[in-house]
Amino acid sequence: MNQETKTYRKGEIPGIIAINARECKGCDACKRFCPTGAITGMFGTTHRVDVDRCISCGQCLINCPFGAPYETVDPVDEVAAKLADKHVTVVGIIAPAVRVAIGEPFGMPAGSLVTGKMYSAMKKAGFVILDNNFAADLTIMEEGTEFIQRARHALFGEKAEHGGGIGPLPQFTSCCPAWVRFVETNYPALIPNLSSAKSPQQMAGAVAKTYGAAQVFNVAPESVYTVGIMPCTAKKFEASRPEFQSAWHFTKEKGGSAPSAPYPDIDAVLTTRDLARLLKKMKINLAAENDAEGGTLFAEYTGAGTIFGNTGGVMEAALRTAWVVLTGTPLSKIEFTAVRGLKGVKSAAVTLRDRKYGKEVTVKVAVVHDIRANIRPIVEEVMAGRSPYHFIEVMNCPGGCINGGGQPVCDTGSSWIGRVLPSFAWS
Amino acid sequence: MTESSFILKHPLRVRVFHYLLAASFLTLAVTGIMLYFKLLAEPAMNTAMQVHVVAGVVLTMDALAFFFLAFDRVVLFTKRTFTFSGNDIKWFAVLGGYPQKILLHKKVDVPPMGKYNAGQKLFGICVLVGGTLLILSGWVLWALPHAVPHGAASMIGSIHLYASWVLILFLFVHLFLGIYMWDDFKAMFVDGRIPYEDAAEKAPLWVKNDLRRLG
Amino acid sequence: MSKNDPSHEFIENPFSLSRREFIAIGGVIIALLALPAIWIRSALINRNHHIQARTKGLYQDDATAKIRLSHENQAVMKLYKDFAGKPLSPVSEELLHTKYVNRMKALS
Numbered sequence: 001m002n003q004e005t006k007t008y009r010k011g012e013i014p015g016i017i018a019i020n021a022r023e024c025k026g027c028d029a030c031k032r033f034c035p036t037g038a039i040t041g042m043f044g045t046t047h048r049v050d051v052d053r054c055i056s057c058g059q060c061l062i063n064c065p066f067g068a069p070y071e072t073v074d075p076v077d078e079v080a081a082k083l084a085d086k087h088v089t090v091v092g093i094i095a096p097a098v099r100v101a102i103g104e105p106f107g108m109p110a111g112s113l114v115t116g117k118m119y120s121a122m123k124k125a126g127f128v129i130l131d132n133n134f135a136a137d138l139t140i141m142e143e144g145t146e147f148i149q150r151a152r153h154a155l156f157g158e159k160a161e162h163g164g165g166i167g168p169l170p171q172f173t174s175c176c177p178a179w180v181r182f183v184e185t186n187y188p189a190l191i192p193n194l195s196s197a198k199s200p201q202q203m204a205g206a207v208a209k210t211y212g213a214a215q216v217f218n219v220a221p222e223s224v225y226t227v228g229i230m231p232c233t234a235k236k237f238e239a240s241r242p243e244f245q246s247a248w249h250f251t252k253e254k255g256g257s258a259p260s261a262p263y264p265d266i267d268a269v270l271t272t273r274d275l276a277r278l279l280k281k282m283k284i285n286l287a288a289e290n291d292a293e294g295g296t297l298f299a300e301y302t303g304a305g306t307i308f309g310n311t312g313g314v315m316e317a318a319l320r321t322a323w324v325v326l327t328g329t330p331l332s333k334i335e336f337t338a339v340r341g342l343k344g345v346k347s348a349a350v351t352l353r354d355r356k357y358g359k360e361v362t363v364k365v366a367v368v369h370d371i372r373a374n375i376r377p378i379v380e381e382v383m384a385g386r387s388p389y390h391f392i393e394v395m396n397c398p399g400g401c402i403n404g405g406g407q408p409v410c411d412t413g414s415s416w417i418g419r420v421l422p423s424f425a426w427s
Numbered sequence: 428m429t430e431s432s433f434i435l436k437h438p439l440r441v442r443v444f445h446y447l448l449a450a451s452f453l454t455l456a457v458t459g460i461m462l463y464f465k466l467l468a469e470p471a472m473n474t475a476m477q478v479h480v481v482a483g484v485v486l487t488m489d490a491l492a493f494f495f496l497a498f499d500r501v502v503l504f505t506k507r508t509f510t511f512s513g514n515d516i517k518w519f520a521v522l523g524g525y526p527q528k529i530l531l532h533k534k535v536d537v538p539p540m541g542k543y544n545a546g547q548k549l550f551g552i553c554v555l556v557g558g559t560l561l562i563l564s565g566w567v568l569w570a571l572p573h574a575v576p577h578g579a580a581s582m583i584g585s586i587h588l589y590a591s592w593v594l595i596l597f598l599f600v601h602l603f604l605g606i607y608m609w610d611d612f613k614a615m616f617v618d619g620r621i622p623y624e625d626a627a628e629k630a631p632l633w634v635k636n637d638l639r640r641l642g
Numbered sequence: 643m644s645k646n647d648p649s650h651e652f653i654e655n656p657f658s659l660s661r662r663e664f665i666a667i668g669g670v671i672i673a674l675l676a677l678p679a680i681w682i683r684s685a686l687i688n689r690n691h692h693i694q695a696r697t698k699g700l701y702q703d704d705a706t707a708k709i710r711l712s713h714e715n716q717a718v719m720k721l722y723k724d725f726a727g728k729p730l731s732p733v734s735e736e737l738l739h740t741k742y743v744n745r746m747k748a749l750s
Binding site for chain 1: 690694696699707710712716718722724726729
């Protein structure tokens with residue numbers, strides 16, 4: 001694409017989603033799913049994507065009745081070539097939501113949990129497993145610690161350990177690349193509220209090419225090829241952000257061998273659909289595989305990491321760890337059911353005793369998904385300084401990553417949550 | 428029977444229904460073809476879609492009104508179009524004698540028909556089934572494409588497309604024969620009457636079984 | 643039409659259908675019309691089934707996990723011990739944290 005774009009930096013992929021003009025009937029269904037009004041074209045005419053507004057979430061793609069939207073980036077052949085190259089360690093970074101959807105293209109019912117089959121199929125294809133649930137656990141450590149720091153700073157005036165600023169409350173989660181771009185393009189004033197923690201995919205890439213290369217895979221960082229396997233089209237955009245070359249910078253600073261041209265932390269991103277195509281191309285039938293173990297240090301994950309794919313999952317995982325860290329006591333009940341379910345905005349208040357300061361605090365959290373329908377009042381409240389919350393989880397897609405724009409298209413499903421009201425398109 | 432006697436074939440409510448049906452369906456067919464082949468530039472395409480939607484609403488209202496106000500005629504029509512006999516097969520074997528008559532100016536023997544000949548019955552079934560499918564699918568595609576599951580929505584789109592092709596193709600035949608049989612055309616669009624002897628020739632069973640003399 | 647209307651002598655016999663036949667055919671028509679309505683309704687009601695099924699799949703993965711708290715992940719702890727130190731350490735800040743950009747100026 002050679003068109004002039006305004007909201008992309010050099011190196012970033014401008015717009016992952018485009019609309020096939022031949023297939024589009026102009027029915028306006030996509031517009032009703034688009035969180036940013038990025039789809040233009042009058043009712044009855046061929047629609048187009050305004051890439052400057054598009055956050056690449058892919059909801060239009062999985063909900064168009066005519067299958068008109070498509071992904072502009074298809075790395076399947078490139079990944080297949082890397083898998084065939086014996087000198088390259090291809091690391092498959094598997095997001096939580098992939099394991100409950102990758103069975104569908106192989107004829108299994110929706111929601112089948114196929115972690116073991118998926119490991120087996122991917123190892124057969126030549127991937128080394130890095131379960132992104134591992135990186136999700138790592139994200140909780142970083143993002144949870146950051147939240148505790150922000151909360152203690154706001155409540156007790158605690159200073160940062162290494163100096164430097166501490167971000168304001170409420171803290172927004174930053175795992176969802178569509179949400180991050182939504183803030184950057186629509187509410188830049190809220191950038192300080194975003195957790196500075198990278199998304200699990202980007203943490204995984206940076207770790208795989210530094211610690212992983214040196215101590216787990218025992219290869220040179222530049223021969224590690226990281227492939228995000230994501231339920232998400234926006235992850236393809238995220239991986240192209242120029243700041244995500246941190247492993248190269250880090251290796252260079254530490255005096256390690258590094259090629260003169262920087263390499264990205266994540267080399268390629270496959271959506272769940274892409275992975276299914278890749279496996280089918282390699283004649284691997286995932287459904288027929290036996291369960292296998294991940295087999296690397298990076299395949300170790302916890303229940304808190306795996307629920308990242310559900311709306312409310314990041315918050316629940318963070319609350320579990322924050323509770324134990326703040327109170328020093330174990331949880332009597334691990335599940336925080338208040339943040340589960342498909343309600344547009346879920347909130348919860350957790351009262352606990354911060355053992356460091358010896359004081360009771362009530363942590364108020366909110367969980368937002370399907371941002372098209374639900375985010376405006378929440379961000380307006382924060383902008384006006386009236387938000388009652390300390391920590392807000394945001395995922396763009398209805399239901400969270402399990403219904404992401406990169407997931408297999410479900411013929412009997414729609415992302416429309418809540419009441420069904422007719423919407424009479426006109427102009 | 429005197430030569431000047433007439434039969435009231437199409438009562439007023441049928442004629443009003445047919446006026447609205449003809450106007451809205453022709454509009455829908457023309458705008459639908461424009462939309463399908465994307466024949467126009469952007470603002471005009473939008474106008475075509477708006478006209479398509481308005482005509483669709485008119486057609487729906489017309490169909491609903493007839494369904495509720497003239498349910499007896501709907502039932503009668505349904506019964507007649509779905510009632511077949513061996514004569515219908517024989518009718519199709521000679522295509523009602525029309526090609527021979529129109530192209531070769533030759534008269535062939537045609538089996539006796541009721542109010543609707545076999546071709547009209549087939550057309551009637553397509554109108555009943557196809558029309559209903561078009562109306563229902565059209566409303567879903569206009570108002571609910573977001574909420575209906577992906578696969579169902581795409582299937583409904585295909586139904587709308589195929590039903591419209593069938594009806595548009597039939598429409599050409601219907602228009603041609605309608606105008607060709609000028610007495611019937613006048614009956615439907617003007618006063619509802621057809622000459623007795625004309626009906627006795629084309630629909631002898633109807634004239635024999637289903638008529639009542641007035642007065 | 644009045645019986646004395648001079649314009650035509652014949653009309654269709656409105657009673658060519660028996661009451662039984664009328665009710666039977668009318669009933670079939672209405673039943674057939676109800677079918678698509680019922681089908682669309684059930685398709686609409688079940689439209690989020692895949693979301694619920696996948697959600698359940700992940701909660702099941704959590705419920706059956708041996709370890710359910712991120713800070714008890716031994717691999718993560720090993721990463722901190724061998725490499726990153728602790729959360730928000732300088733290594734963490736460099737590799738695991740990031741900055742964001744204001745993209746709105748370009749739009750307005």
